[in-house]
Amino acid sequence: MKLVPLSTEHVDSQKKFPFDLFDANGQLLVAANEPLDNPSVRQRLRLRGAVFAEAQGVQAWRCRLMQAADELVRRNEPLTRIARVVPKAPKAFSEDAEPRTEWNALVHRLDAALAQAEPGSPWLKRVLEVHAHAHSLALQRLDEGLFHLFYQGARHAADYSSRQALRCMLVAGAVARTLGWDAAHIEVVEKAALTMNVAMRRLQDCLALHPAAEIDKDLREQLASRKRTMFPVLADDCEMCLLPSGSGGQLATAPRFQGSSAS
Secondary structure, three states: OOEEEEOHHHHHHOOOOOOOEEOOOOOEEEOOOOOOOOHHHHHHHHHHOOEEEEHHHHHHHHHHHHHHHHHHHHOOOOHHHHHOOOOOOOOOOOOOOOHHHHHHHHHHHHHHHHHOOOOOOOHHHHHHHHHHHHHHHHHHHHHHHHHHHHHHHOOOOOOHHHHHHHHHHHHHHHHHHHOOOOHHHHHHHHHHHHHOOHHHHHHHHHHHHOOOOOOOHHHHHHHHHHHHHHHHHHHHHOOOOOOEOOOOOOEOOOOOOOOOOOO
């Protein structure tokens, strides 16, 4: 996630921002849309000095700010009014927007939320906001989302964990709807996909950026042999716990393995 600084004038003139604010170390200072008129919030920002935000969100916000300021100039409004201009809110879904704009914004928002996963942080609330937006977008343009996230995943390693989480959410939700799951279970599996790797997010991102080592012939043969012996075991011994059972569409509670006492 690329962060860019916000000017003091912008921070002082706005009542809230549609994106998260961070300090120079990438620590969350103020969540998106959190009011800035609270004295404690203002004090927190002053103590940290420079304020940063995700580059793509800032660029879109500045474009809307300039458009709003231009309208005031054309109406010959006073300079004091122009100095405190507030950009118009973006449309929730734009038919003209490039697919990558909305999906990349969701990746960055999810990454910022997962990066703050610790007690006392509103990270889970922010993850649920990402889920609500992504779920709505997927219902309208699922193919677009799948194509973009898989295409980007094959070409960019940055923010791997968050991109993978969104990919899994879209695939899990689509499969669940095809299987006839009810809305409550679909919501659960989608949210599980977004949070499944929160504890190892940083490690996943580091591994994705690390150059892959060459695999020699002997190791390839060992891996191929292990695949041949592993896959039949998984197919024979593990029940598919993600399929609805025959009673009222309820989900099975857990997979069963041979030798396990789980029911």
